[in-house]
Amino acid sequence: MRIIFFLVRKEFLQIFRDRTTVVQIFLIPVIQLLVLANAATFDVRQTRLMVVDEDRSTVSGALVHRLEGGGQFRAVRQAATATGVEEALAEREVTAVLRIPRGFEEDLVRYRRAPVQLMLNSEEGAAAGLVQANAIAILAAYERELELTLPTANRVAAGPDTRSTLDLRTQRWFNPTRNYKHYMVPALMVSLTTIIGVLLTAQNITREKEIGTLEQLNVTPISRGQFIVAKLAPFWLLSLAIFCIGLTIAKGVFGIPMRGSVALVIVAAMIYLVVVLGIGLWISTVTQTQQQAMFVAFFVILIYLLMSGLFTPLESMPVWAQHLAQANPVKHFVFIMRAVLVKGAGLETVGGTMLGLAAGGAAVLTVAVRQYRKSAA
């Protein structure tokens, strides 16, 4: 125990002696959390729309008006013909083009049916789907409005409408105002803590390898277990500190609701960090130089982050990838964070996942210690 204590003390002295690193360790996550929390949204607030109104009628004008009225579209360009559409799309001057063909109003009055053309720049994928859904919803609302107001050419369909009407009400639980920060801040906290934790551990031991001091430690009577514990403990504490600072910022600056028990989240973070640092440790045992360690760490981190459901929905991934994601600790921790903080879940919901994380941590550590022994022999 005394040996571990001294080793931990040595590690701390080494870390804190290097002021630049300490500043980096704390400032990078804090600044990024503060800045990037404002970033993440697929919600296209105002789609820049180009309107090609070849009909120039009351109905077509009102349609454009409806599109703009919802605040989701802004007609930045009006044209009477379709020339220049391609250029406007290609140069990203507009993201959507609505073309209302000649005879639109006439067709609606006579046949109750008329086409419009909607062109979207879909190079950014899902965002285009959302814009399309928005546009179609507005069109549908306008159709219903026209059914009541538009004169009919032949009076057959006139008379009071006795058909059932649809009243669609939407609710969003846990985040009714669609505040993106509630979604992003927990995600960023997880990402930043993970990045710092994995990088520091992976780098620390390979550095000792590179400069040869690991050999020296190996010939001392310190046991492998003691060595590993002493190496991990300081980074575990540092990462936990960063995580807690993150929680404070989340609450104090962004006003993230904490519906569940904060203590539960912190306990989960303690377990999760063992897994994360264990992975860093494992990376350091399979690589020879710091350069290698950092690259492997970078790729592992990126895979974990992008396949965790942090930024993109997990259900959309193919089934094999979803199975693969089961082995991703970030995924499980994100689930716990969101369930407890945002949805107010308790131990009965997240307990199983926490046990799973703990098992994963134990497994990773065992593998890493094994590997380490081999490389030292």
Add this chain to the structure above:
Amino acid sequence: MSAYLGFVRKEALHLLRDRQTLAILLLLPLVQVLLFGFAVRTDVEEVRLVVVDPTPDVATRLLRERFTASGRFQVVEVAPDTRGLELRFREGSARQVLVLPPNVENGLGRGDSLTIQLISDGTDPNSSGIVQGYAAAVIQRWHRDAVGGRGGISIVPAVRMRYNPTLESAHLFVPGLMAFVLTIVSALMTAISITREKETGTMEMLLVSPIRPAAIVTGKVTPYVILGFLNVLLLLAAARIVFGVPLRGSVLLLLTECGLYIVTALALGIVISTHAPNQRTAMLAALAGLLMPTLMLSGFIFPLDSLPAPLRALSHIVPARWFLSVVRGIMVKGAGLATLWQETLVLLGMTAFFLTVGARRLAIRLE
């Protein structure tokens, strides 16, 4: 010149001797692109839907079938009431709930107003918005067909998705990943290789040699330019062969721009390395400092249009943003230099800036 060539040779040997690092540098980006290209989707599919239907009848069964047939939803449960929904959301076993009133079919026949509630798990506001949009569209279409057309107005939108008609995520991700991987790999490679010489003290030795500092740095960077370029070729081949990402523009222009961007990123690495005293500082700056901003402010995952104004302004200093726009422009839209000259100029300017700052810092250090 021969001193420079000798130096390049030494660096190249360094790099080639270390097979493990070389393999990591060349293969991991490829693995990553393959994995993400197949796995990561921003679109929403297979949404777990719970239907609360107190009195199931023909009309509601048709509605359920519509949902299943849309391909985006899987009905995981038909519940008689709303009890237990909260738990389902918490466990994550349902993402979207549809609450129907009783006696839907009779109500439709009588012409009653039909109130349907859509409840979604708002934890992820992005996808919950998309999911609600899709669900509402399914219900509206079902309702329209159920009540039958009697002089109903329909405006039929013919939608054309330009540049990526199937919303294929590989087309979206592969150019993004290229920008991302090149930034991190190139910046990190130079930053580390230069700080390592500092840390081991060999930099001092090099600096007192008659080789000019600029030649040392260019010499160190040259092999990595070649390596970065090999990465580009591998990634492009994967994009083309495995994912069928189109390459509509000029290949030559694309390769030139990639070459330019590798230099930009390497120059950024030089700036980092002149500021960092050791590999740890360099690594934290290059990885922890660049990873998240590049991920979030380049348009890789989140569309730039949706960023709030101050962050959109900030995104202008992220080099990957400009490169991404170039790669997508050339590959997906078939754009030429006439459209992309601005982005190219910005990248050139950034490169010049980084190189000047890097050289300056190096000169100061020498005094």
